[in-house]
Amino acid sequence: MAMYLLLGAFGLALAFLLAGGMMRRSGVSGVLELPPPVDAGSKVRTWWVQSLDVAGLIVMSLIFMGFGVSALALGGEDQADLSAGALVLNAAMFAIFVGAVWAIVRWRVRPTDWLGLRWSAWVHLLWFGPTIVLGMWLVMGLLQVAGYMAFMEEWLGTPSMQESVELLKESKDSTVVALMALSAAVVAPLAEEIIFRGYLYPVAKKWSGKVCAVVFSALWFSACHGNVPLILPLFLLGVILALAYEKTGSIWAPIGIHFFFNSATVLIQLAIRAGWISDQVAS
Template sequence: QVRHRAHVSGDSRPADGEVPAAVHGRADAAVRQIRVFLRRPRIADAAGGAVRPGRPAGRRGASQPGQAAVLGHHALHAAGLLHAVPVDGPAGGSADPHLPRIAGQADLRDPRDLRVARRVMPAAAHATWLAALVAGLGVLLAAGFAAGFHLAARRRGATPWPLVLAQFAAASPWRPRDLWAVVLVLAAAQFLRRFAPPALLYDVLAFQIALLAAILWRMRGKPQALGARAAPRTVLAEAALRWLAILPLIWFLGFAWNLGLNLLGREPAFQHAVALFLETDTVWEQARFVFFAVIVAPVAEEALFRGLLLPLLVRHAGAAAGVALTALGFAALHGLESLPALAAFSVALSLAYARTGTLWVPMAMHALFNAANLALVAALVRSGALPG
């Protein structure tokens, strides 16, 4: 029936009465879209209600006539044939009587995915993902407040963090010449990067890998250059607790910062790393990006900012100034899109280093932060809130 409607489409039929192949193609696409809709367990109709296909996959049998008509209405609209099909839907009671028959004869075992359905009715196709995303963010927010109260109770009677950082800085084996050596290695790597083709791999080689190599080079002969060792279970528990505790503040600062940018007439943009992640096309590219963002970047950046830079700044400028300058440099490195939120996160990383005495906790916190952000971006793409 859908293909028949393509024949009677007045603006598509040429003078000799032949139907162009393009119209046949659009009609076939409309039929496939109807089949995809009928495979969904629950689809929102045009009036906002719920539509059940009715029978299990593989059996014949139409859903309610008006509901099937609405599905056909949307599919034909996407195919450009809407003008040829008079469909009023369930409320009007004058639905095309042939569309239910198409629904009943559709091959519900057709192994097509939901991409077509998302293009036609994105709100219906993404509703489950969006609801799960909102619920998950709510759970994380509640857990963050609980973790913050727990850490506040633990801090009672503890040694003040400025004193702890001053002790760490005095015992640190790092010297200013080590910092200058690392800076020179990074400058050389960035210079060579200009001659390489634009690719994520070369960006990582020119910064994170070069940074790790330089720090490992300067670590020779320096005992406990990255702080004390700790059991993996302790590291993961402390990292998760402290990451959750800072999460509500990060979200608030990010929201306030973007709101301020909007009020100033500047459209907020994604961080460079997020934009690169959205441009990945294959599973291999996504897996490689996740490895760099969750493993390589946290280790390299924490070794630089908390392992090397923070002790030097605390030794020469004091604990508070050292933490503040480290936070400013950390946030500026990642761009202005999330400057206050990343500065607050950097302060939390420095305090975690002071409270635990090991750099592995800030590294694990950083890895959790990056992994959660990538998961959030992927969920937003899946829910339709961000273009994939």
């Protein structure tokens, strides 16, 4: 059942993308005519998106879909036995994907303009980043109190704990713990935001419009983690990350929010390992 729901989430995301594309083109009479522009009033520009990027979106989406499906299929394996080499390989794969996206885009637009790297208001991350993390914790707490997490775990027979969190809790190898902490707090926010918000989102936006692109990128992002009970809260996080990118026009905004969210989880698990807080309090 869990696998069917995961594939259903991917299918729903694709449906939003296709529906948005068809709606934007419903008023276009000629084959060579372009649909209405989507950049008006937006800080995330799509003028650089070309036909080549449709293929890029398909390839990257399928790769991360594979990650999600394999993560769910292998969910029963003991994550505490994951080796340092596997984590290094995972980080190297992310670097390759980011490099591929960078190579595809940079010859058309400067990275500073593409990703809004020169963001003068970055200091605001210091307050709205932690605020969003607290808001997400409140949402997840409400889902826990409402019995949503327990229901999903019992119904699907899969845990709601992410593999990275399980590894941070259970691994006896300090090197693995350090690499996992670095991967979760630094590698994942940088790589996932450049790929999902920096590339897939504007390509989807050019095709289907802002609303459908937000839903597509957020739902694909949540499903790619391969944890069905967490699809709902991760979808909400994905929406927030996309809207933060739209609001600021800088990739540093979603990267920062993602960094604060993951780092808070890492710090809590490290505190549990050190005995500073109990596992019952954290859960």
